[in-house]
Amino acid sequence: MIDIDRYAAYYWLNRITRGNSALQELLKFRFGGAKEAWNAGVRGEIDYGSFMGEKYLDKTDPEALMRRSYAVMKNAEEKGIGVLCRDDDDYPELLREISASPALLFYEGRIEEINRCKSRLAVVGSRKCTYYGREMCTKLVSKLKNRNLCVVSGMARGIDAAAHKAALDSDIFTVAVLASGTDVVYPEENRGLYNKIKDSGVIISEQVPGTQPLKTYFPARNRIIAGIAEATFVVEAGASSGAQITANCALNEGRELLVMPHRIDSVEGAGCNDMIKDGAVCVTSHADILLSLGFDAEERRCEPYMLPEALDENQRKVLLFIKANRESDEETIAFETGIRSQEIKRALSALEIFGFIKKDTGEKYHDL
Numbered sequence: 001m002i003d004i005d006r007y008a009a010y011y012w013l014n015r016i017t018r019g020n021s022a023l024q025e026l027l028k029f030r031f032g033g034a035k036e037a038w039n040a041g042v043r044g045e046i047d048y049g050s051f052m053g054e055k056y057l058d059k060t061d062p063e064a065l066m067r068r069s070y071a072v073m074k075n076a077e078e079k080g081i082g083v084l085c086r087d088d089d090d091y092p093e094l095l096r097e098i099s100a101s102p103a104l105l106f107y108e109g110r111i112e113e114i115n116r117c118k119s120r121l122a123v124v125g126s127r128k129c130t131y132y133g134r135e136m137c138t139k140l141v142s143k144l145k146n147r148n149l150c151v152v153s154g155m156a157r158g159i160d161a162a163a164h165k166a167a168l169d170s171d172i173f174t175v176a177v178l179a180s181g182t183d184v185v186y187p188e189e190n191r192g193l194y195n196k197i198k199d200s201g202v203i204i205s206e207q208v209p210g211t212q213p214l215k216t217y218f219p220a221r222n223r224i225i226a227g228i229a230e231a232t233f234v235v236e237a238g239a240s241s242g243a244q245i246t247a248n249c250a251l252n253e254g255r256e257l258l259v260m261p262h263r264i265d266s267v268e269g270a271g272c273n274d275m276i277k278d279g280a281v282c283v284t285s286h287a288d289i290l291l292s293l294g295f296d297a298e299e300r301r302c303e304p305y306m307l308p309e310a311l312d313e314n315q316r317k318v319l320l321f322i323k324a325n326r327e328s329d330e331e332t333i334a335f336e337t338g339i340r341s342q343e344i345k346r347a348l349s350a351l352e353i354f355g356f357i358k359k360d361t362g363e364k365y366h367d368l
Contacts, residue, residue, distance in 0.1 A: 002083050004073040007104065009038035010085040011208075012069040014103035016041075016048060016062075021086075024103060034085070041066070072208045081182055081209050082107045090115065098227040098253045102206035108182045109202030113173050114228065119149040119293040120175075122225045122250070124243040125159025125235035130268050131360055132326050133236035134162045136260060140235075141166035143286035147295060150175055152228050154221060155190055155197070159235045159243075164193055167201075174201040175228060179221040180213035181205055222246040231256035231292050233283065237271035244271055247280075256292050258283050311354075314339050314347045319356055323367045333365070 013034050017023035024034075027046075031037040040046055041062065048062050076083055084091045084105045090112045095101050105111070114120065123141060125133060137159050141151060150173040153160040167174035174197055180186050182203045185194045197203055206224065207217060222242065226232050226249035234257070237243040250257050259280040262269020276282050281292055311319065317337045322328055328336075334344045348365060351357045357365050 002073065002077050004070065004077060006035055007076075007083045007085065008066075008069040008073045009034040010104055011072055012038055012041070012066055015065055015069070016046075019100070019103070021099075021101060021103065038066070076106060076209050079183055079209055080108070082111065084111065092228045094120065094230065095224065095227040098223065100223060101227065102224065105204050105206060106182050106209060107202055107204040108198050109200075110173075111202045111204060113202065114150060114175060117148055117150040117173060119147070119231075119295070120152055120229040121149060121289065121293060122152045122229035122232040122246065123159065123163035123235060124153060124222075124225065124232065124237075124246045125163075126237055126241055126243065126268060127156050127158040127160075128268075129158035129162070129236050130266075131364075131366055133159060133260075133268065135366065137162040137235045138166040140233075140260075140283070140286050140289065141172070142170045144289065145170040145172055147290070149173075149293065150201075152177065152225055154178070154225055155186075155194065155203075157187055157189070161190055161193060163235075164197060164201075168193075168196055176201065176203050177221055177225045177228070178203060178205040178213070179207070179217040181207050181209040181211040183209050184212060186213045218242065219245050223249040226250040226255060227253060229255065230294075231258055231289075233258040233260070233289060234272055234275060234280075235260050236262070236268055237275075238268055239270045239274070241271050244275075247275060256281065258289060258292055260284075311351075312347075314343050315350055318344065318347045319351055319367070322357055322365050327360075327364045327366045329364050 013024050013027060027037045028034055031040045073083065084107065086096055086101060086103060091105065092114045123137065125137065141163050151163055151167040152175040153163045155161065155164060155176040155178060164174050164176060176197045182205045185191045222245045226246050232246055232250035232255060234243050234247050247257055257275065257280040259272045259275045260283045261276055262272050281288060283289060317339065318333055321333055321337055330344060330348065334341055352359065357367055359365050
């Protein structure tokens with residue numbers, strides 16, 4: 001059950017001030033709270049035009065807006081969707097501090113866990129991510145387990161989905177911030193992921209239930225992703241990417257920006273390399289992330305890779321080559337290592353069976 005009258009007043013207050021948090025606080029101070037301001041509006045004591053602007057007011061019936069506010073909260077209650085305002089204890093503490101914090105959050109799941117975590121990390125990146133970007137995201141997020149932190153992302157295709165999946169698989173609390181209502185799954189292919197997050201994490205949105213994910217809602221959603229977390233980690237981003245919007249939101253609020261480097265000829269990672277040149281923290285291991293979040297980590301780089309003794313000479317050569325180049329096809333591996341074709345096939349097959357490498361649909365091999 002939610003306090004429909006209270007949250008309807010906050011929704012109404014947010015609408016008449018057109019999302020201006022300073023004006024919202026002014027009205028609350030003047031009348032003694034959101035519900036008191038609502039009552040003042042009912043009594044005709046508020047000059048709507050001074051807050052909404054005459055042009056906007058011409059298109060809005062104040063009484064209809066009050067009815068709409070009540071209907072939104074009634075609908076949320078009927079759907080079992082929770083609501084929080086900035087004054088509530090469970091409202092994310094760091095989000096409350098940003099300059100354009102949402103007046104209301106709708107949620108499904110355990111939103112109180114966000115404030116209970118020691119640290120919060122936003123993880124973002126390209127929807128059309130590379131195999132390398134997705135695999136490194138999975139590896140780095142998985143190594144953050146058992147630290148009482150949470151992973152925040154936007155449940156989009158690509159890096160977002162990889163970050164959520166890695167967190168769920170590693171028992172890391174995860175937060176999905178949507179550009180739609182919390183009851184609208186987008187993209188549809190992530191419905192299974194959505195259900196898992198709702199069960200063991202939390203789905204949140206500033207959009208009212210039933211809202212479809214319009215293009216204009218995504219930049220606003222990104223400020224929430226960055227606002228919840230102490231640091232934002234950009235895994236993969238092109239020269240112009242939505243992940244850069246989230247990165248800018250983090251920087252504008254004085255939060256830490258962490259970025260994974262990419263090859264200099266990588267189009268998909270060009271934005272990441274530019275951010276690093278501009279001063280972002282360069283992430284080469286999970287220890288870099290932990291240090292930026294204030295954890296006591298003994299090292300900044302991963303331990304050097306130790307080849308298993310059970311591998312024969314050809315298998316060792318092939319594995320080292322693949323690790324050094326991240327991905328490669330069979331012909332290139334044979335040419336560069338000098339190993340004959342049949343022996344290459346046997347080495348690759350053995351390494352796949354042992355779980356050291358994986359072949360993608362493009363016939364390229366990647367290390368695991």
